[in-house]
Amino acid sequence: MTNKQKAVAYWKENIKYLVILLTIWFLVSYGAGILFKDTLNTFKLGGFKLGFWFAQQGSIYVFVILIFVYVRLMNKLDKKYGYDE
Structure with missing residues (x-):
């Protein structure tokens, strides 16, 4: 594998990781905090409604x-x- 092919494969995998992790963050922050808050508010965590806590x-x-x-x-x-270094 040449250096250019390694670099392209490296960034392709890096972008894949970024998309997956940012999707998880979006689902937790926007989904749990806004979209699904009414459902989550039926549970409590530390005395607070779970949707509010998220x-x-x-x-x-x-x-x-x-x-x-x-x-x-x-x-x-x-x-x-x-x-790696």
Whole structure:
């Protein structure tokens, strides 16, 4: 595999990871916090309705977790294509 082919494959896989992780974040932040809030509000978490909790804090927690997942995925991807330090 040439350097250009490696770079194209690397970025294609990187974009795939980004799309998947951003879709998860969108579903959690917009879906759970806005679209499905009425259904989620039937449950409580820490004394607050679950839909409200996702809108206020849950989406932020998920975003931070997704950052760590992305770092881990990118470290594996760097090693796979030989771009690690």
